[in-house]
Amino acid sequence: MKSGVGVELENLWIKFGDFTAVRNATVRIEEGEFFSFLGPSGCGKTTILRTVSGFQEPSQGVVRIGGRNMAGIGPNKRPTALIFQNLALFPLMQVWENIAFALEVKGVPKAERRKRADELLELIALPGQGDKLVDELSGGQKQRVAVARALAAEPQVLLLDEPLSALDLKLRQHMRTELRAIQQRVGLTFIYITHDQGEALTMSDHIAVMREGVIEQVGDGKQIYDDPASAFVASFVGENNDFAGTVQAVDNGQAVVATAVGELQARIATAARGALKPGDSAMVFIRPENFTIVEAAKGNGDGNRIAATIANEEFEGQSYHVFLEGEGGAAIKMSLTNRGQARTASAVGQQVTLAYSPDQAVALPAGAMADEE
Amino acid sequence: MGIAATVRKFIATNGLGMALFMVLGVSFWVLVLVVLPQITMVDFSFRPKLPPAAIGGPQDVYTTANYEYFVKGNPGNPEGWNRVDVTVFWRTLVAAVFVTVFNFVLCYPVAYYMAKVATGSWARLLALSLVVPYWINEILRAFAFRIIFGDAGLINTVLKTLGVIDVSIDFIRADVALYAGLGYAYILLMIFPLYSAIESLDKNQIEAARDMGSPWWRIHWRIVMPFAKQGIVSGCTMVFMLSAGALAAPQILGGPSSLWFTQIIYQGFFEYFNWNRGAAYAIILLVSCMAIVLGVTKLVGGKAGEIGR
Numbered sequence: 001m002k003s004g005v006g007v008e009l010e011n012l013w014i015k016f017g018d019f020t021a022v023r024n025a026t027v028r029i030e031e032g033e034f035f036s037f038l039g040p041s042g043c044g045k046t047t048i049l050r051t052v053s054g055f056q057e058p059s060q061g062v063v064r065i066g067g068r069n070m071a072g073i074g075p076n077k078r079p080t081a082l083i084f085q086n087l088a089l090f091p092l093m094q095v096w097e098n099i100a101f102a103l104e105v106k107g108v109p110k111a112e113r114r115k116r117a118d119e120l121l122e123l124i125a126l127p128g129q130g131d132k133l134v135d136e137l138s139g140g141q142k143q144r145v146a147v148a149r150a151l152a153a154e155p156q157v158l159l160l161d162e163p164l165s166a167l168d169l170k171l172r173q174h175m176r177t178e179l180r181a182i183q184q185r186v187g188l189t190f191i192y193i194t195h196d197q198g199e200a201l202t203m204s205d206h207i208a209v210m211r212e213g214v215i216e217q218v219g220d221g222k223q224i225y226d227d228p229a230s231a232f233v234a235s236f237v238g239e240n241n242d243f244a245g246t247v248q249a250v251d252n253g254q255a256v257v258a259t260a261v262g263e264l265q266a267r268i269a270t271a272a273r274g275a276l277k278p279g280d281s282a283m284v285f286i287r288p289e290n291f292t293i294v295e296a297a298k299g300n301g302d303g304n305r306i307a308a309t310i311a312n313e314e315f316e317g318q319s320y321h322v323f324l325e326g327e328g329g330a331a332i333k334m335s336l337t338n339r340g341q342a343r344t345a346s347a348v349g350q351q352v353t354l355a356y357s358p359d360q361a362v363a364l365p366a367g368a369m370a371d372e373e
Numbered sequence: 374m375g376i377a378a379t380v381r382k383f384i385a386t387n388g389l390g391m392a393l394f395m396v397l398g399v400s401f402w403v404l405v406l407v408v409l410p411q412i413t414m415v416d417f418s419f420r421p422k423l424p425p426a427a428i429g430g431p432q433d434v435y436t437t438a439n440y441e442y443f444v445k446g447n448p449g450n451p452e453g454w455n456r457v458d459v460t461v462f463w464r465t466l467v468a469a470v471f472v473t474v475f476n477f478v479l480c481y482p483v484a485y486y487m488a489k490v491a492t493g494s495w496a497r498l499l500a501l502s503l504v505v506p507y508w509i510n511e512i513l514r515a516f517a518f519r520i521i522f523g524d525a526g527l528i529n530t531v532l533k534t535l536g537v538i539d540v541s542i543d544f545i546r547a548d549v550a551l552y553a554g555l556g557y558a559y560i561l562l563m564i565f566p567l568y569s570a571i572e573s574l575d576k577n578q579i580e581a582a583r584d585m586g587s588p589w590w591r592i593h594w595r596i597v598m599p600f601a602k603q604g605i606v607s608g609c610t611m612v613f614m615l616s617a618g619a620l621a622a623p624q625i626l627g628g629p630s631s632l633w634f635t636q637i638i639y640q641g642f643f644e645y646f647n648w649n650r651g652a653a654y655a656i657i658l659l660v661s662c663m664a665i666v667l668g669v670t671k672l673v674g675g676k677a678g679e680i681g682r
Contacts (some may be wrong), residue, residue, distance in 0.1 A: 053584060054584075055580060055584075075580070075581075075583050075584045076583050076587060076588070077586070080584070081584060081585065082580075082581070082584045084577045084580070084581060085577075086575065086577055088575060088577035088578045088581040090582075090595075090596060091580075092599045092600060093595075101582065101585055101587070101595075102585040102586060104591075104595075105585055105586045105587045105588075105591060106586065113452065148586075150585075153585045153586065218575070248450070293530045370602075371430060
């Protein structure tokens with residue numbers, strides 16, 4: 001098996017008539033890494049994947065795979081293999097024929113093709129299933145056959161277009177682990193497209209978050225989650241409470257922002273360092289899990305406290321979510337881990353004070369937000 | 374479920390009026406339009422030709438004479454076999470196979486283009502331009518071909534003007550006009566089954582094959598054609614059956630020395646007034662064509678039921 005190679009996108013623009021699907025994307029994907037493009041539908045991530053695989057020519061810019069410019073090279077000549085969202089397995093062929101299709105194309109003799117297909121069936125933990133028809137397999141098995149079929153082509157880069165979206169939750173979580181394990185075993189570069197931030201965070205070495213054709217941030221999962229580069233990233237990845245306001249003071253990497261629920265103190269995101277000045281419009285993001293409920297209502301205003309009224313509660317098993325209403329009707333959500341004992345003595349209508357650590361709150365310049373799903 | 378219960382359920386699902394109409398309509402179609410004429414034809418074909426007065430008389434007995442005539446010809450025939458009729462029969466079948474293959478080769482790329490490449494109003498315009506010529510009567514279309522392929526027709530004129538030929542080519546005698554006319558007559562019956570079969574193929578499958586390095590011909594051979602098999606089988610069946618059974622096109626476009634088997638059947642009925650022999654010949658053609666279609670379908674692994682689709 002060949003080892004992975006790096007992929008570079010340089011000032012990539014992709015336009016369809018008047019519509020610009022990708023704007024000036026520049027990304028460097030290292031060899032052998034699991035790289036995800038994360039964004040809502042229509043953000044241009046699939047277009048990028050089709051451009052890397054060669055089904056789409058860029059309007060401007062360069063795609064390099066293993067350092068080689070791919071301009072004018074068709075999808076059948078690139079060292080990439082694409083796994084389609086609907087898998088696109090060939091329903092009229094047996095499982096092993098599906099897997100060995102790339103070898104058939106290369107003119108490998110039948111006995112050898114069969115042997116290789118059986119080896120790959122071992123790799124994806126489906127030994128002895130080669131003679132079945134594709135439709136006799138379960139969803140997760142089809143998934144793995146699609147991976148094996150792509151691997152049989154001996155690509156250096158594997159491209160995956162939301163391949164897990166059709167599976168149910170349990171299987172999807174299982175397949176995440178599985179895919180990651182396969183990737184580490186074969187050592188190929190994986191480029192993964194998803195709108196599911198959970199998938200991106202669990203599997204990826206690096207993630208590019210996209211919005212409306214623009215890459216807003218590239219980083220590892222922790223950076224993206226803890227240190228978002230834009231209001232969109234903060235609101236799209238994971239759950240977040242947002243408070244819009246005006247910067248009052250900036251000091252030592254922290255900002256004080258006057259919001260409807262009072263003055264809030266927050267760490268300025270790395271990407272926004274130097275960009276926030278007093279008087280600027282800004283947003284403070286505080287994740288639901290970073291709130292704690294402290295003693296009775298003490299009011300707003302000392303920087304890391306918010307007064308709120310409990311409006312509702314939702315129990316989700318491992319955690320429960322408390323929905324609160326702050327000053328001016330601001331909706332606030334907090335999450336508490338369920339530890340099995342009696343819950344805190346909270347009740348709907350109760351007035352409480354939420355506290356957070358300013359280090360765990362992020363201040364960013366105001367900007368577009370992710371749509372509510 | 375008992376018969377009474379089945380009937381009750383059928384009436385309950387469809388309503389009494391609709392249920393009655395369906396039963397009557399289907400019975401009329403099957404019995405009066407399909408079964409009875411065929412039985413009459415079979416019955417005719419096994420009786421001797423008799424003057425009207427003798428029909429039903431002592432001479433009117435079942436006989437295989439009409440079928441024997443197809444093989445052997447007249448009792449005094451020195452050759453021992455019916456050279457003309459058997460040759461024409463054989464040639465008709467071969468020609469029908471040729472027209473079918475020619476039609477498939479011509480229509481497959483067009484159907485693929487319409488189903489997978491052309492989009493929106495362009496695709497609709499293409500479909501319309503295929504259909505429009507068929508608003509003209511079949512016989513008129515055959516005459517149009519005769520004019521196009523005639524001595525002083527469009528093709529000969531163009532070839533002469535370009536200096537490719539000096540003397541007109543006799544397309545009629547060479548049966549070129551006949552094949553072209555037959556091919557054109559049934560293009561729609563080939564294109565539409567192919568189109569609807571290819572249209573439902575997931576485009577990702579084509580791209581997946583391409584992504585794995587497949588050249589275009591292998592994509593068609595391994596992915597598109599197997600998927601469209603039903604459409605191919607049904608298109609080829611219709612074109613083959615109708616070409617073998619065509620009468621107007623061979624009558625108008627056929628060369629002076631080339632007979633189509635349907636013309637011999639026609640002669641049997643309307644020139645010799647030997648309906649019994651005509652019926653026997655018609656049944657020979659029908660059964661042979663069905664055998665060929667079923668045989669070929671079996672060979673490519675399709676089911677007989679797919680023919681009608």
